[in-house]
Amino acid sequence: MTSSPEGRPDGCGEPRSRYVIDCEGAQVRVHARSLATVLSxxxxxxxxxxxxxxxxxRRFARLKAPLVLDVSQLDFLGSAGLRVLLVLNEEHRQAQLHNNVVSGAALRRLTGIVTDHGLPVVASVPEALQNTHEFVHARRRFLAALARQGEPQHNAPWRPASTP
Known part of the structure; x- marks a missing residue:
């Protein structure tokens, strides 16, 4: 496994950084986005x-930030690759780490056979980022509601304690 930096694109909406990690036949490109880390x-x-x-x-999952696994450009995904995606998805679920998998032809060939796979599959990276955005905001609203439940009630007028 080797990694190397690629040139940084300056286009609007492009990733802040990009690295390529060679995985002996597969290349993982890392795109750090504000909402999630995208691994293409x-x-x-x-x-x-x-x-x-x-x-x-798993190295990027340790960051505890939402992940998008973009496998839409895979030329081939074998059963061992699908097994790894399923195991990673279960690990992310248990760690309460939001993730999406961007599907492509190679993944669709296998998920056409294994229909009850449970992967959070989406059609594109923008759709995955939108899902992440909605998840983050829903989580913030939930946590804010929990925090409000612990606050003192401001509805009732304040009354001094009576002294005997």
Whole structure:
């Protein structure tokens, strides 16, 4: 596994940084976005490199920030690759880490057979980022409501304690 920086694009809405990690047949491109870390994976994921790809994804999951796994450009996804996606999804769920998987032809071939897979599949990176945005705001509203429940009630007028 090797990593190297790529040139930073200056276009609007482009990632702040980009690195390529070579996973022996698959390349993982890292895009740091304000809402989530996007890991774009292309090439092939099979039994020979599925564990290596999983190791790379786990490294970014340790950041505890939402993840988007973009596998839309994969040329091939073997059953070992699907197994890794399922295991990673379960790990993210248990860690309460929001994630989405951007589907492509290679993933659709397998999810057409394994229909009850449970992966949070979306059609595009913008859709995944929109889901993340909605998740983050819903979580903030929930946490704010919990915090308000612990505050003293301001509705009742204040009355001094009576002295005997």
């Amino acid at each position: 994976i292309d090439g092939e994921i099979d039994a020979s490199n599925a564990d290596l790809v999983a190791e790379v994804v």
